[in-house]
Amino acid sequence: MKEFNLEQYLPHLSIDCVIFGYEGKELKILISKSKFGDNLWALPGGYIKKTESIDNAASRILFERTDLKNIYLEQFRVFGSETRIIQSSFNETMRAGYRQYDSNRFTDEVISWLTDRFVCIGYYALVDIQKVTTQTGEFDQLLEWRNIHDLPVMMHDHNDIVLEALTALRLNLDSKLIGFNLLPEVFTMREIQELYEAVYERSFAINNFQKKILDLKVLERLEKKFTGAQNKAPYLYRFAK
Amino acid sequence: MKEFNLEQYLPHLSIDCVIFGYEGKELKILISKSKFGDNLWALPGGYIKKTESIDNAASRILFERTDLKNIYLEQFRVFGSETRIIQSSFNETMRAGYRQYDSNRFTDEVISWLTDRFVCIGYYALVDIQKVTTQTGEFDQLLEWRNIHDLPVMMHDHNDIVLEALTALRLNLDSKLIGFNLLPEVFTMREIQELYEAVYERSFAINNFQKKILDLKVLERLEKKFTGAQNKAPYLYRFAK
Numbered sequence: 222m223k224e225f226n227l228e229q230y231l232p233h234l235s236i237d238c239v240i241f242g243y244e245g246k247e248l249k250i251l252i253s254k255s256k257f258g259d260n261l262w263a264l265p266g267g268y269i270k271k272t273e274s275i276d277n278a279a280s281r282i283l284f285e286r287t288d289l290k291n292i293y294l295e296q297f298r299v300f301g302s303e304t305r306i307i308q309s310s311f312n313e314t315m316r317a318g319y320r321q322y323d324s325n326r327f328t329d330e331v332i333s334w335l336t337d338r339f340v341c342i343g344y345y346a347l348v349d350i351q352k353v354t355t356q357t358g359e360f361d362q363l364l365e366w367r368n369i370h371d372l373p374v375m376m377h378d379h380n381d382i383v384l385e386a387l388t389a390l391r392l393n394l395d396s397k398l399i400g401f402n403l404l405p406e407v408f409t410m411r412e413i414q415e416l417y418e419a420v421y422e423r424s425f426a427i428n429n430f431q432k433k434i435l436d437l438k439v440l441e442r443l444e445k446k447f448t449g450a451q452n453k454a455p456y457l458y459r460f461a462k
Numbered sequence: 463m464k465e466f467n468l469e470q471y472l473p474h475l476s477i478d479c480v481i482f483g484y485e486g487k488e489l490k491i492l493i494s495k496s497k498f499g500d501n502l503w504a505l506p507g508g509y510i511k512k513t514e515s516i517d518n519a520a521s522r523i524l525f526e527r528t529d530l531k532n533i534y535l536e537q538f539r540v541f542g543s544e545t546r547i548i549q550s551s552f553n554e555t556m557r558a559g560y561r562q563y564d565s566n567r568f569t570d571e572v573i574s575w576l577t578d579r580f581v582c583i584g585y586y587a588l589v590d591i592q593k594v595t596t597q598t599g600e601f602d603q604l605l606e607w608r609n610i611h612d613l614p615v616m617m618h619d620h621n622d623i624v625l626e627a628l629t630a631l632r633l634n635l636d637s638k639l640i641g642f643n644l645l646p647e648v649f650t651m652r653e654i655q656e657l658y659e660a661v662y663e664r665s666f667a668i669n670n671f672q673k674k675i676l677d678l679k680v681l682e683r684l685e686k687k688f689t690g691a692q693n694k695a696p697y698l699y700r701f702a703k
Binding site for chain 2: 274338
């Protein structure tokens, strides 16, 4: 394989994506097992082409791993310590891993570039896991959905990046509901409450929660589906256009 | 003057600071008139040294212009369009301006570097204007406090950066009150309300506002000062330690 093409990217600048998925009442994230070492885990990330905006770079990185387009991504923080990557305990492992994997593709110059200081722009997305077809990117051995409470130690500061993403997600979740298209087309009040409970990791009182959500005035209530046990059937909702 | 030292900085990465100040019930920002052109205005900004974190770079840039240390700064957004700077209508003016100002310091190589693509990390601070001693940085002809409604057209996307900073400031201002140390040591309820009114550009009903602020449970009420007209004297508050 030919040499990794450094020239197309902005140096010292990377993007890492925290891709939240919601499935079976659990909040999960998509993590990558690296090609370049044993049991080396990371967030799906990449670099920014000189010809693309940072938002488009994040969308491309997301698309490469999930086959999803037009997913709402949000920048949430820049990670810019001067010792980031270069003083990471994983740095030596990564250098050896690249070299061993393919020394034609990963020349000394390329390895220096990849293991130098990087300022990382963190993006998060929230996706419906059912709609995702995971596919490995150029640096991934495999990709896996993991419950946010069951994450391995990841390389560099990636576990901290997840915590920051979670904090950002919890901030003003109400205003993000529609953008994320996280829930199915129609859903019950119970389902939306379960989503909130998974994100905030706490339970909400049903009556208060229902009032709070209805007060957002973003939901449209549909007719009850006739089930033969009509009184027990919950109302279905969808987001108002 | 010797050549501008490019080597010390990360390329393609800049910081611009929206320094909000509060004075006489007005919300203002500090803007810079550039050395490199006529009537060219910009946000106070700069580059990131290879040896410093992005947060420290932002603090240094703030310190260079205000002589203030230990001011709370918050990253609020990254501006990363692929056409940023390079397709700005100001780019040609800047090139000519640098050259004309000092062609020894601003060589062709330096000018190319300065007018290439930059991903800009936006930071904002909120300071007490009384405590600021403005001082020009290396790129400033002068610095000026301007009401946020009375800003000139600034270079590149700097007016948009201000709007984004204002949006970010308004988000969860409650949780930022203490960190900003914006108000004097002790203050009245009226003063804190005036600050909110300046930031949100709207009036608040006195009773509701007072309840909302007290519910934050961050204020400590002090004794009324004896003024001879004791019933009319407002309570003074300070932030609880």
